[in-house]
Amino acid sequence: MTAERVPLPRIEAIHPFRGYIGMLGVEMRVWFPWRVAILVLAGLGIFATIYIPWQIAGVNQLGPLFLWSMALWLVVVLISTISLSEGTVLGDIDRGTISWLVAMPIGRPAIIAAKAAAAAFGVGAAVFITGGLLYPLYNMAAKRGITEFTVDELSEVTESPIGRWGTYISLPDVGTYLSMLFAIALLAAFLVAVMILLGSSIRSRTAVFGLGLAAPAFLIAGWVAARDALVASPVGLVTAVAEGVQDRPVEVLVPATATVALSIALVALAIWRFGRRELS
Amino acid sequence: MNATIETFGLAKRYRKVEALKNLDMTVPANTVCGFLGPNGAGKTTTMRILMGLSRPTTGTAKILGSPIDSDGLSIRSRVGYLSQDPSFYPRFRVHSVLRFAARRYLSGSRAAIDVRVEETLEQIGLADRAGRRVKALSGGERQRLGIGQAVIGRPELLILDEPSVGLDPEGRFQVLSLIESLRDQATIFYSSHILDDVQRIADHVVILDRGEIIAQGPMEQFLGSGARYRVVIEGTGGSAPQALQGLPWVTGVEGVGDGTWEVSVSNQETAERELMPVLARDHGAAIRELRPLVRSLEDIYVGAVGAGEVGDDR
Numbered sequence: 001m002t003a004e005r006v007p008l009p010r011i012e013a014i015h016p017f018r019g020y021i022g023m024l025g026v027e028m029r030v031w032f033p034w035r036v037a038i039l040v041l042a043g044l045g046i047f048a049t050i051y052i053p054w055q056i057a058g059v060n061q062l063g064p065l066f067l068w069s070m071a072l073w074l075v076v077v078l079i080s081t082i083s084l085s086e087g088t089v090l091g092d093i094d095r096g097t098i099s100w101l102v103a104m105p106i107g108r109p110a111i112i113a114a115k116a117a118a119a120a121f122g123v124g125a126a127v128f129i130t131g132g133l134l135y136p137l138y139n140m141a142a143k144r145g146i147t148e149f150t151v152d153e154l155s156e157v158t159e160s161p162i163g164r165w166g167t168y169i170s171l172p173d174v175g176t177y178l179s180m181l182f183a184i185a186l187l188a189a190f191l192v193a194v195m196i197l198l199g200s201s202i203r204s205r206t207a208v209f210g211l212g213l214a215a216p217a218f219l220i221a222g223w224v225a226a227r228d229a230l231v232a233s234p235v236g237l238v239t240a241v242a243e244g245v246q247d248r249p250v251e252v253l254v255p256a257t258a259t260v261a262l263s264i265a266l267v268a269l270a271i272w273r274f275g276r277r278e279l280s
Numbered sequence: 281m282n283a284t285i286e287t288f289g290l291a292k293r294y295r296k297v298e299a300l301k302n303l304d305m306t307v308p309a310n311t312v313c314g315f316l317g318p319n320g321a322g323k324t325t326t327m328r329i330l331m332g333l334s335r336p337t338t339g340t341a342k343i344l345g346s347p348i349d350s351d352g353l354s355i356r357s358r359v360g361y362l363s364q365d366p367s368f369y370p371r372f373r374v375h376s377v378l379r380f381a382a383r384r385y386l387s388g389s390r391a392a393i394d395v396r397v398e399e400t401l402e403q404i405g406l407a408d409r410a411g412r413r414v415k416a417l418s419g420g421e422r423q424r425l426g427i428g429q430a431v432i433g434r435p436e437l438l439i440l441d442e443p444s445v446g447l448d449p450e451g452r453f454q455v456l457s458l459i460e461s462l463r464d465q466a467t468i469f470y471s472s473h474i475l476d477d478v479q480r481i482a483d484h485v486v487i488l489d490r491g492e493i494i495a496q497g498p499m500e501q502f503l504g505s506g507a508r509y510r511v512v513i514e515g516t517g518g519s520a521p522q523a524l525q526g527l528p529w530v531t532g533v534e535g536v537g538d539g540t541w542e543v544s545v546s547n548q549e550t551a552e553r554e555l556m557p558v559l560a561r562d563h564g565a566a567i568r569e570l571r572p573l574v575r576s577l578e579d580i581y582v583g584a585v586g587a588g589e590v591g592d593d594r
Contacts, residue, residue: 008382008386008387008388008392008393008396008434009386009387009388010357010358010385010386010387010433010434011357011384011385011386011387012357014353014354014357015353016353018353019384022380022383022384026369026380029371095367095370096363096365096366096367097367097368097369099328099333099363099367100363100366100367100368100429102331102332102333103331103332103333103356103361103363104356104381104384104385105353105354105356105357105384105385106384107353276335278333278334278335279328279333279334
């Protein structure tokens, strides 16, 4: 040893969330910039569904495509969230890094809470970045009249989870648009909580991914079958997105509060499961 | 004797497999304790339970006087651990791994932590690899990094699972030298298959087989107990060999032909002092040769465990 010894006191604080800040820093580096960039690029790719036919193929009736793009974006955000957060817990277990982390004085609750917070923040940021980039593009499209069309023209797309549109469609104002983005971000964060719970409870990544895919399917099914009864749930956020895209008032407070509470409960359950888990 | 690790009836069952059976083990403070056993004996399982990565089916353990089931986090702040196959975030650089680990154990300014990181890099011989990504390290370098992150918090106990496995002779030598250099700073509990290494640096030994402890104790006592001597006596030796069997410190006398006898003793010190006078003075034997049969840890290990034990490590 050549360097001089430095008197560094040992950290004495002992609580279940010890190491949370350090873990959050590590997990943020997992999501930023690359995973967030992937989510943003996937979202921007949706715009290509309008732009390419419009600019290259010379298609003029782009209203249905615009509405589909919104629906598709929501689905892409949710599926991408499932795909990217599938290995949030199991990736560390498979790689063996979890043994390194847990053998250090880091509370297991801190590891799960940091993973959940970083993933939720990452997907939320991606939604707002993508939404921010898309809004002026949609505005530009609206000014050219391509979002105006009749109910007849919409008949082919009314099966979309986005919902029932009026005779003419206009772009939502900024406030409504931000509420929609908030609803989409919260839905993605809810899925993160689902994936964290699955990853903390199940050994197989394939099973985690498969069960994760069932979550948005349940959301859509719940929205189709019982949206009025499920306002105080993540289904209410799907309703908010559907209303927002029709430029109608968006009610997000109740479903957002319920979704946040449910997500926290899922993460708490994940912490409990992970705390009892044998780590190989 | 102050114990750094104590286990009390520790047992672990994986469905139908009993990985550990009623383990009562003591690792004294300020020792280098070699943890030996064939593959599948339960060494890794024991270490993982001690580190809180796995839970015992029954029994408990104390580390540094604290029970592992209730004070796990407190214990881990005083213990450094190297797993059998150390794994870190592949995109981390060497100094990032050490800085991250240091911040989990020690409080201080960023500059002070960085000095500690530099110290550790020097200590593990990776100063010139500090900026390299973990995924670009060789196996030996990753192993040394694993030891570095284990020692960086200045632990009171180091638990090292096969620290020299998979290393070339030079890497093995470096790791052993590193462990030796740490012996004054912490109690070291390490598992190994390389018996020569253990004999060289350990002063306490625990041997595990099929989940059970079959021997444990200080190295000196270990090698000393059951010491054997070769005695070559002119002629038949008369009554001398038979007379030896009556002595309390002699555990066996075996004739191997041509006036040659192998004498097993329970107390090496007494044997060194008494064997020659008893044979020559008391029984008039003409001794042509009297020499200790040097026993190695390998002799004891093979005798205890049996040669050729193989299986999956648990």
